[in-house]
Amino acid sequence: MESNNVMILKYEGGLTDHHVIDAVRFGQSIQGVGKLYSSVGHFLYTGSVLKPRQLSMVRVHATESGAGCYEIGAMLAVVGATQDMFFTDSVNAYRWLMEKIVHLIHGEGTGRADYEKTAGEIMDKANEDKAVSEILAHGLVAANSEQKVIQSELIAALRDLAMSNQPALRQAVAPVGRDCNTLTQLGSIKTTEADADAIRSKEDLEVGDMQEYRCERISSLDTETGSCKLKIEGIEGVISGKISDPVLFIPHNLYSQALDMHSPLIISAKPLLKDGAICKLYIADAKAV
Template identity: 30%
Template structure:
């Protein structure tokens, strides 16, 4: 059974196999996206395992992942997961919980429910017949997994283009393989869903008064840390249904001209866990 190191760390390895990786090289752009994805996945999952909580913002996480120099073989990145705190939620089971939740995140994003049973079995070992606590943990993990969808999509980018698969190791034991089938499932499109109205903080980068449409960038807690080619949060299409947009000097125009963030009330459509469109009804 995997155990936490005496220095409070877990040793990880992300091994890219086949394709370009056989010559100890990998496409740099694909590798960069993949490591960004794994960095967030491991940090969020590690924070949950240490505290029992789901935190979205990187600065709020109590776990950090660090790359280390690796021995030459295929193409691999050695890493360590370092814990700033451990509340004892999964005392003695931390490495096992991390690998199980990581697998759950990957397979929930791919829609493979059969691979999700191991995590529930592990939680039953921890909480026994306390079904209330079990359901609370599973609900938190489901929200965590859904929030990590963009990071999962980044992590699998090299598969099929620069390598044949990615093997994940913890404490020297392989615990997960990401192959073309898993990547295709993760990357496949799903129908958009509409979520209830809430407050978003946005910057408006483009406006069309005739059509009442705009382009916005999310700022604050709703931004999932993904960036476009210009190093900015990606632009999202918006439809402004608020009649105030027709008034001279309205708040939308002021925000557009000044490029300052504006809090708005909006419904959002989601696709693959990411916001694709905002229907803006009012300012907040």
């Protein structure tokens, strides 16, 4: 089903390259996405954040998967509506808001949420897009309030929404790093293994931007899982790593040669940070020094 009403979930890499996925974790992921989208949909439709054990006014349907890749669609519908489509005539406005809010919830899980920036972007969009303004008027903000007051109310609501949806987000990313390398939602929200580990962690972790590091030595390497131990220039001690570079599975590859020869590498990696310090590196590729 190819439609603006359908939001595609795309699982890529790992087992999904062979068009299979662990059934239990896939089920957890679909449940998590269903809860997450239902909660955000309820927020947009009613202007209020779901309370514990409250029934959502919006339900989520799963649609058929696309051909040639491992993906499935999600579609929203209003409970009790005669027409089954949630997005109706305001499809573009609802999709834009869904993407912004789900991205913010994802950012809360990875330690990168910026509530003030997101609320400001939503308010700016409402000033130029009538459909977005009408959705916000459902109860998210008071139409006769001053802009500053409206934005502060929106920030508080978004924070409440993001915090309450972290359990659903953890379910949604269950296959990432286990059955697939990435999960992409709404076309632009991509969860990598680094993101998923931060989301699943009970500790307060943050995912940093991709950057280059000088690896002085690889001290251990598992060529099946990609797990490794690294000595990184400028960082005390040994750092855990995880290599997702497909080159790893080729005999006599760059990484196994660096392990054997004790030779340095320049690696491109996303850091996982705890209290500002790197605790793990997720390596996408590397080059010889």
